Amino acid sequence: MYMKLNLTEIPRVKTISKEDFYNNYVKTQKPLVIEELTTDWPAFHKWKLEYIKDIAGEKIVPLYDDRPVSHKDGFNEAHAEMKMSDYINLLQKEPTNYRIFLYNLMKEVPVLREDFKWPDIGLKLIKQLPMLFFGGEGAKVFIHYDIDYSNILHFHFHGKKQCILFTPDQTPYLYKVPHSLISREDIDYDNPDFDKFPALKEAKGLICNLKHGEMLYMPEGYWHYMKYLTPGFSMSLRAYPIRLSSLFKTGYNLLIMRHFDVVMRKWKGQKWIDYKNERAIVNTHKNLKI
Template sequence: MKLNLEQIPRVKTITKEKFLKDHVELQKPVVIERLIEDWTAYKKWNLSYIKTLAGHKTVPIYDDRPVSSERKFNEAHTSMKMSEYIDLLKKEPTNYRIFLYSLLKEVPELQNDFTYPDAIGLKFMKKLPYLFFGGGGSKVFMHYDIDLANILHFHFHGEKQCILFPPSETKYLYKVPHSLISHQDIDFENPDFEKWPALKNAKGYITNLKHGETLYMPEGYWHQMTYLTPGFSMSIRSVPKKTTNFIEATYNVFIMRYLDNFMRKTRGQKWIQYKNNKAISRTNKRNG
């Protein structure tokens, strides 16, 4: 038995009016296949190009180890030179990923390769474009973003699978309290419904993104990414329009993550285990 996932709708291009009416207002995802074909990045951005511009940079590296009290919220697991990392991606499958790589700060030359697609009607935060890299087979665990933003996610070099769930499905996803993640023992590509019975009720979306395609993820959407081949993506963000989401985002940014770091420091692994146990008991109780 598989998850209840429907394909994310696809369009070649889209007007501002249709994008705002059918997707932003209704909070429905969409893949826009040809939104960025006029970007220099569409023609130039691949792993070799990034290595040429940023190979000398030391970058934070993440893998798929479970959340631990030994590290702070979103703290990297190791680091290496970008050139070494890209060589590794090209050589063999790896679960090493780069997460939230600050494009403006680290490689300002890349800013010349793209423009913000303001014509679709969203006002984007111009100082927050981030790059995400992954090796073939690597996965980004199921989570939602701390700021609950409307996100445009542009993919480059290769192919990645994206599984999305709207916020309405949170009650089925074994959300870990005081966190932005679902229980990390869940395999969303091959779920064990005997162990995680509430997942049978969750309704979500799936798509595979290829080079140059754009995924719109509405506010607070859960997402898990699997790099089917080595590649990278860029995200730009627009603040949440729903008042409740803006309030939650403010809490997440200014209170939740610091509370979680404090509890990790003071209670250690017991705090992590407590949260994981609560994720299971609360979800099963709600759906029992």
């Protein structure tokens, strides 16, 4: 039985004061789309794929696709490499699963730093160079939550991108894989199989479509699934978690969980990956008495 998820539109504003943003969204940990936060940035007018190709076309960039997690993969290990100009040509020519993920292009091309402004919006942003993300039409970023529980300002440029979020309290319905930050990779969040994954019927999520220059605020620990509706790219700015519980979870993820998972992959190989995927179903159905 294939049905749609229970999704509600994320609220939108054109602009907002930093006091209202912090009090009504950061403190309450509710997502928001701000439509006109970037209109006074040079990036708003310049950041198109052709511009990136012109200034960074010769750079060799790491590419990721949607293949299942393997015990042979290193942490954030790329699946392929390509010149940026060739990659953008591919994006503009046809749909592709290849994505650029968490890439520090500004380190390679410092002129990009002049194109954006650190927004004064009530969050103490981590002043490291922002990471960029690129994808072609139909490319998907598998559902996950971030290891460091950051509050994220996610800006999109060139085209449209769909974002589906789930609050942390929806985790029991999402078939979380133990000792990791992801759900089962065989779940199609565009067209979920409720016979195979019945707990998803209980999940309540949030959705928005970002256009050029729009920003999505994602609170700490939120699950997010991204789909490029057209070729485009995004930039994320991050702020430390504000909740003490999130800081403890961050420490656990970075100091214990990640290293434990690496050791188990080396020891058990693919059996460890298969075991975790099986436990995702068993644990979810057991906890919900399905």
